[in-house]
Amino acid sequence: MLELYHHGSSVCAAKVRLILAEKNLEWTGHYLDILAGEQFNPDYLKLNPKAVVPTLIHDGEVITESTIICEYLDDAFTGHPLKPAEALPRARMRYWTKLVDEEVHPAVRPVTYVSTHRHTILKRSQAEVEEHIERDPDPMWRERKRGWIFDGFDAPDVRQAVLFFDHLLKRMDAILASHEWLTGNTYTMADSALTPYVNRLDMLGFADMWSPHHHLRRWFDQVRNRPSFEPALFQYLPEDLRNDMRSRGRQAWPEVKKLLDNKT
Numbered sequence: 494m495l496e497l498y499h500h501g502s503s504v505c506a507a508k509v510r511l512i513l514a515e516k517n518l519e520w521t522g523h524y525l526d527i528l529a530g531e532q533f534n535p536d537y538l539k540l541n542p543k544a545v546v547p548t549l550i551h552d553g554e555v556i557t558e559s560t561i562i563c564e565y566l567d568d569a570f571t572g573h574p575l576k577p578a579e580a581l582p583r584a585r586m587r588y589w590t591k592l593v594d595e596e597v598h599p600a601v602r603p604v605t606y607v608s609t610h611r612h613t614i615l616k617r618s619q620a621e622v623e624e625h626i627e628r629d630p631d632p633m634w635r636e637r638k639r640g641w642i643f644d645g646f647d648a649p650d651v652r653q654a655v656l657f658f659d660h661l662l663k664r665m666d667a668i669l670a671s672h673e674w675l676t677g678n679t680y681t682m683a684d685s686a687l688t689p690y691v692n693r694l695d696m697l698g699f700a701d702m703w704s705p706h707h708h709l710r711r712w713f714d715q716v717r718n719r720p721s722f723e724p725a726l727f728q729y730l731p732e733d734l735r736n737d738m739r740s741r742g743r744q745a746w747p748e749v750k751k752l753l754d755n756k757t
């Protein structure tokens with residue numbers, strides 16, 4: 494039995510839901526409202542001491558870290574393979590999944606918080622906001638989160654994150670100019686790993702960031718047309734949160750544009 498602790502707007506959880514859908518696997522969900530702080534509940538911390546989603550439970554065994562979960566699901570179950578069989582394309586696939594873990598995900602958090610999540614969190618009292626921040630077990634993320642919530646676009650790491658995405662989208666476009674998918678001619682875990690991040694920018698109304706990149710636009714259309722996309726990205730995202738992210742994102746776009754226009 495597969496159980497997934499997840500949240501509707503979590504890019505990392507969406508990455509895992511994409512693999513589950515691509516492999517046609519049955520699973521049971523445990524929905525944690527990460528904006529309300531349910532990831533900090535002591536019982537959940539026993540499963541995932543970093544207080545983040547997703548967490549997979551397979552027949553009672555706990556597996557954390559979204560990229561590891563995705564590889565595990567591909568290794569443990571038959572069905573559509575999402576890792577290339579040959580060594581070179583497999584290495585290329587891992588280049589992208591490593592990039593997602595080390596650079597793309599740390600950049601999406603500030604962009605998402607300052608554009609939308611901070612507004613939801615700031616509806617609480619000052620003491621409740623402080624408590625929410627203090628409950629994050631990771632001191633580095635705790636301090637960065639404090640900046641995103643209280644300082645918004647003035648937080649020191651936001652500009653760097655926006656410029657990172659600008660650069661990433663160009664790199665993806667250049668690769669996709671000569672391949673149908675990120676690692677070659679077949680859809681792999683590299684494509685599913687990047688999908689929630691491009692979709693995040695799209696949902697926030699930042700698609701102008703890649704309007705000149707037509708290879709990337711073609712890739713995103715292909716990704717969106719896969720049967721896995723809608724259930725993995727939107728089925729678990731509550732309508733009010735989706736609308737909130739969309740409208741807050743639209744309001745944030747001029748700030749993002751300003752950062753893009755003043756790159757140096």
Ligand SMILES: N[C@@H](CCC(=O)N[C@@H](CS)C(=O)NCC(=O)O)C(=O)O
Nearest residue numbers: 503504505527545546547558559560
């Ligand atoms: N490296 C972790 C990162 C997980 C992560 O950052 N999850 C976010 C959602 S995408 C989260 O749970 N955030 C909780 C919070 O912001 O307090 C993974 O890949 O699983």
